Amino acid sequence: MKNIFTVFLLIFLxxxxxxxxxxxxxxxxxxxxxxxxxxxxxxxxIHDSVAILDSLxxxxxxxxxxxRLYFADLYIGNLLIYRSESLSDSIWIDPYYITVxxxxxxxxxxxxxxxxxxxxxxxxxxxxxxDTAWTLKFYNEISR
Amino acid sequence: xKKIYCFLLVSVVCASxxxxxxxxxxxxxxxxxxxxxxxxxxxxxVSRLPFEARQFAYFPAxxxxxxxxxxxxxxxxxxxxxFAFSTTGTHANYTDYSGSLNLDQRVAAYQGGVSLSYPxxxxxxxxxxxxxxxxxxxxxxxxxxNVSSVINTLYYFESNELNLSALSPMSELxxxxxVHFNKISTGLEGGYLLDFNRKFSTxxxxxxxxxxxLRPSGDIRSGMSGFRIGLKxxxxxxxxxxxxxx
Numbered sequence: 371m372k373n374i375f376t377v378f379l380l381i382f383l384x385x386x387x388x389x390x391x392x393x394x395x396x397x398x399x400x401x402x403x404x405x406x407x408x409x410x411x412x413x414x415x416i417h418d419s420v421a422i423l424d425s426l427x428x429x430x431x432x433x434x435x436x437x438r439l440y441f442a443d444l445y446i447g448n449l450l451i452y453r454s455e456s457l458s459d460s461i462w463i464d465p466y467y468i469t470v471x472x473x474x475x476x477x478x479x480x481x482x483x484x485x486x487x488x489x490x491x492x493x494x495x496x497x498x499x500x501d502t503a504w505t506l507k508f509y510n511e512i513s514r
Numbered sequence: 515x516k517k518i519y520c521f522l523l524v525s526v527v528c529a530s531x532x533x534x535x536x537x538x539x540x541x542x543x544x545x546x547x548x549x550x551x552x553x554x555x556x557x558x559x560v561s562r563l564p565f566e567a568r569q570f571a572y573f574p575a576x577x578x579x580x581x582x583x584x585x586x587x588x589x590x591x592x593x594x595x596x597f598a599f600s601t602t603g604t605h606a607n608y609t610d611y612s613g614s615l616n617l618d619q620r621v622a623a624y625q626g627g628v629s630l631s632y633p634x635x636x637x638x639x640x641x642x643x644x645x646x647x648x649x650x651x652x653x654x655x656x657x658x659x660n661v662s663s664v665i666n667t668l669y670y671f672e673s674n675e676l677n678l679s680a681l682s683p684m685s686e687l688x689x690x691x692x693v694h695f696n697k698i699s700t701g702l703e704g705g706y707l708l709d710f711n712r713k714f715s716t717x718x719x720x721x722x723x724x725x726x727x728l729r730p731s732g733d734i735r736s737g738m739s740g741f742r743i744g745l746k747x748x749x750x751x752x753x754x755x756x757x758x759x760x
Contacts, residue, residue, distance in 0.1 A: 388577035390603030390620050396568030398610045490612035492564055493725070495670030 402486035406437045408500040410478060419473065419505040425464035426506075430478065432457045438483040440497050445477040446506070468508050476504045536586040537751045541703045543744020545578035547602050548709075551734040552619060552659065556604050559617055559661070562726040567608040567615060576602040578742050580703070582629050590636070596629035596651045598686075600707075600738060613667030620660045623738050625684055627653030634689075643694050649705070651686040657736045659714065661728050674721035676728040682712035682736045690746060697750045704743035711735040 412430040414420050432439055434457075444452040444461065446468065452461045468474060481497040490496035553572050560569055577600065584594030603620040628651070635646040659678040665671065688705015714734045719727070 388579070388599075388601055389622060390576050390601050392570055392603065392605035392618075394568075394570045394605060394607060395609045395614065396570075396607045398565075398608065400610050400612075486612070488610050488612035489565065489608065489615060489665070490667035490670060493665065493667065493670040493672075495667050496612050 400486055400488050402484065402488075404485040406435045406482075408437070408480065408482070409433045410480065410500070410502045412504070414476075414504045419507050421507045421509060422463065422465065423509050425462050427460055428463050428476070429460040430458065432480050432500075434480075434482050434500075437485070440481045440483060440494070442478055442480040445479070446474050463506070465508050471508045474506045474508060476506050478502050536592075537584060537749050539580075539582045539584070539699075539746055539748040541578075541580040541582075541744040541746040543578050543703075543742065544575045545600050545602075545707065545742040546575045546740035547573050547600070547621070547737070548739045549573045549602070549621065549737045551737055552604075552621065555730050555734055556606070556617075556619060558731060559663075559728065560606050563606070563608070563615065563617065564725065565608045565615060567606040567617060570605045570607065572604050573602045573619075573621070575740075576600075578744060580742075580744065584629065584631070590633040590640070590647075592629075592631040592647075592649075594629055596625075596627055596653065598625040598651070598653065598655075599623070600625070600742075613665065613670070615666075616662075616664045618660075618662050620662075621657065621738075622660075623655045623657045623684075623736075625653040625655040627651055627684075631690065638694070640694050640699075641696055645690075645692050645694060645699075647690050647692070649686075649688055649690055649703070651684075653684045653686070655682050655684050655709070655736075655738065656680075657682055657712075657714075657738060663724070663726070663728060665725070672721065672725060674719055674724040674728055676719050677717040678714035678730075678734065679717070680712045680714045680736045682738070683710045684708060684738065685710075686742065688742065692746065692748065699746075699748040699750075701746055702743065703746040704741070706741055707739055709736055709738040711737050711739075 410430055410432050432442060439457055441453055441455045443450055451467055480500045484491050484496045484498050486496060488496055560567055579599040581597045582594060584592040586592045601622045606617040608615040631647050631649040633645055633647045637644045657680045661676045663674045684707055686705050686707040688703060690703045692699045692701035
């Protein structure tokens with residue numbers, strides 16, 4: 371009796387590994403020649419650094435020829451301070467974003483559509499990143 | 515969960531009938547499957563994909579298992595319960611550097627019923643010899659088709675699943691060529707399974723808003739009909755009536 375149940379148990383355990391499975395893949399090579407020129411214009415211009423005593427209105431405009439912007443992130447140091455899906459936008463930058471006065475890098479990462487026609491691109495999940503940066507000098511420290 | 519129910523069902527049948535049966539047999543092999551409706555359905559699914567995915571095997575010959583618990587009469591007629599399991603499937607894939615898309619169907623049929631076997635030829639005796647017999651089963655099958663699609667990229671993931679299920683009567687007829695030893699017989703078993711093609715009922719898709727639907731556009735029937743062949747081993751538990759008479 372015990373042997374029968376053992377055999378049945380083994381057969382059932384074994385049968386689950388018998389379910390059909392096929393790991394075959396069809397690999398497609400995609401070569402994208404999409405390489406647009408990207409430019410970011412801002413009111414900070416080409417200054418080496420910008421001093422902030424109180425607060426600063428930062429305005430920017432992104433231009434991508436024949437492209438589509440997903441979103442742009444603004445960082446002060448490693449701190450994400452703003453995300454926008456607009457090609458042109460503005461934000462007030464003030465010393466609340468920092469704890470210690472000094473030089474900080476304001477970085478903009480612009481994510482735009484790759485147009486590679488890959489699987490991820492079709493689902494708007496593949497992007498190219500354009501980055502640009504400015505140096506900010508904070509003078510005021512305002513405790514939080 | 516359904517596998518556990520099936521296991522319990524077979525266990526109960528075995529336990530309740532153990533004292534009345536002469537033995538049981540296990541046949542492991544492969545089966546072919548018609549599944550014409552599911553092939554059409556797979557073509558329709560592939561045409562819905564946003565990319566030209568490659569279709570791999572269409573429900574190829576795959577695993578078939580048959581377990582038979584039987585009682586043998588003095589004339590050599592064997593009758594009892596049978597449980598069978600069959601599975602096959604199909605697969606389509608698209609892969610590029612950014613990710614992959616898989617579309618799969620996995621069909622499994624759990625079948626339970628009654629069996630009958632009649633000896634056509636016996637050389638020697640049932641303890642040591644060679645025999646040829648015909649068998650026939652009447653079964654009720656629970657056929658389940660699991661349809662799934664998975665899109666996997668670095669920043670986008672989508673998984674969708676749909677289950678089709680049907681209860682379909684089936685019948686199998688075939689031949690067994692066996693070599694008999696003392697308590698064990700072994701040999702080949704092969705036959706044809708006829709599925710009476712009942713309609714699948716369709717469940718709900720697991721994804722709320724999938725990028726393409728898995729729902730069939732019309733009725734789909736089970737269609738598990740096909741040839742079966744396998745290696746059979748018979749374990750004789752209790753002495754047969756002919757042995758008792760001797």
